[in-house]
Amino acid sequence: MNVYITKLNGLPLWDTSQYIQRMTAEIAHQLGCREMGIYRYNGTNESKDSLNGRLDGIIAGIEWGNDVVICQFPTGNGLKYERELVKRLKMYQSRVVIFIHDSEALVKEPNQTALLETVNLYNQADVLIVPSLELYYLL
Numbered sequence: 001m002n003v004y005i006t007k008l009n010g011l012p013l014w015d016t017s018q019y020i021q022r023m024t025a026e027i028a029h030q031l032g033c034r035e036m037g038i039y040r041y042n043g044t045n046e047s048k049d050s051l052n053g054r055l056d057g058i059i060a061g062i063e064w065g066n067d068v069v070i071c072q073f074p075t076g077n078g079l080k081y082e083r084e085l086v087k088r089l090k091m092y093q094s095r096v097v098i099f100i101h102d103s104e105a106l107v108k109e110p111n112q113t114a115l116l117e118t119v120n121l122y123n124q125a126d127v128l129i130v131p132s133l134e135l136y137y138l139l
Contacts, residue, residue, distance in 0.1 A: 005033045005070040010040040020101050021072045040076045055088045065093035072099045079117055086124050098125040
């Protein structure tokens with residue numbers, strides 16, 4: 001069994017979300033986790049086939065039914081991307097841990113539908129790591 005952790009790439013090094021995820025991934029690496037790179041991009045007009053190909057490349061190293069993946073969210077690639085990533089990991093029968101770094105955007109989300117979709121995504125996780133008890137009770 002391998003444990004993977006996602007790491008956000010494609011942003012300036014001074015970007016706070018990338019810095020926090022890189023720091024977390026470095027600590028996880030010291031504990032024996034393998035890196036799963038996630039490139040941040042604008043995929044609003046990306047086709048389903050293109051997204052599937054991108055996700056296949058990201059999870060290519062996963063062993064069917066045997067691995068754990070810690071997904072650091074948000075990726076900045078949007079809810080559609082994150083939902084498809086978790087769906088693909090579940091298809092491979094991986095155990096999914098979602099590590100929520102940025103809860104402020106979730107709590108201040110004005111769109112109730114997007115908030116419910118995000119909560120539904122987080123409920124797909126086998127384990128959820130949250131930054132505060134307040135967020136835990138919100139979810």
